[in-house]
Amino acid sequence: MTVPRSLPLARLGALGVTAVLLAACGSDPAPGAGSAPSPTEVAESSAATAAEASDPDPGATMDAEQEDAGQEDAGQAAGSGTVYGTAVVDGVEYELHELRRCEPADQEMIDIELELTGRGQVPAGEGYNDGDWVQIDVYVQQIAGADFDSVSWAGPEGVFGTDDPTEVGVGDGRVSGTAATVDSLTGEPGVTVTYDIEVPDEILDCRL
Structure with missing residues (x-):
């Protein structure tokens, strides 16, 4: 001083x-x-x-x-604004600025190969405020020995997830695909999510 x-x-x-x-x-x-x-x-x-x-x-x-x-x-x-991937939800594109590859949880009869969470900040608009976040979760997994990949989405449109198995493409250090979801509250048909996201090498313990 x-x-x-x-x-x-x-x-x-x-x-x-x-x-x-x-x-x-x-x-x-x-x-x-x-x-x-x-x-x-x-x-x-x-x-x-x-x-x-x-x-x-x-x-x-x-x-x-x-x-x-x-x-x-x-x-x-x-605040670098690095884009690690994108998610297109019913025609609206969101950039993902945060990305975590989580250490898979140990669950009986569920074998998780990849657990990925991407987040992006969105500008102000109808149904949400400036600074709100969207989030996509992608799982490459097997349940009772059968492939059961899943995708979930949370954003201004609501909260949605896949009830049926969806195919997640994995290759060249990225995941990509299109998932038809259902509303997590009502179970009614929800939004369609098309995504293309990097896969980090580092695996984090997201449950600390």
Whole structure:
């Protein structure tokens, strides 16, 4: 933290110079003690002391600048706008800016090969507010030994999922496909979701 140069500090420095000068003029040095410092030496010493008190520690300043730079880099990464995939829901395209490949949960009779969650922020519009998120979940899995891939969607249209098995295409580090969903609340036919999403190499424990 930079300590500001203040008028009281300057006055203290001036009073110190004056006191030393008066002491030098009013008394003789003790035998063997040497001569009193000259006014020029006293002034230079006081100026150096004042400079040390007012100037920040160079190391602390460098650390603070590096910390600010790190925070700025983190902010740029968070707001970089990288698109990891897209989802088209009944003709409306959404970009996915967050992506997680989760460590599959251990469930009896369910063998999950891939669990993927993608999220995207959408602008303000009818039925939702600025800053709201959409989310797509893609599962490549088997239930009781039979293929039973599934896709779910949450967005301004509502919350939907697949009741019947749907085919999820996996290849070249991506998943893609089209899924017909049903409304999660009513069970009635819902939206059609077409997606194309990257598959990260890193697997995260999403249930911490």
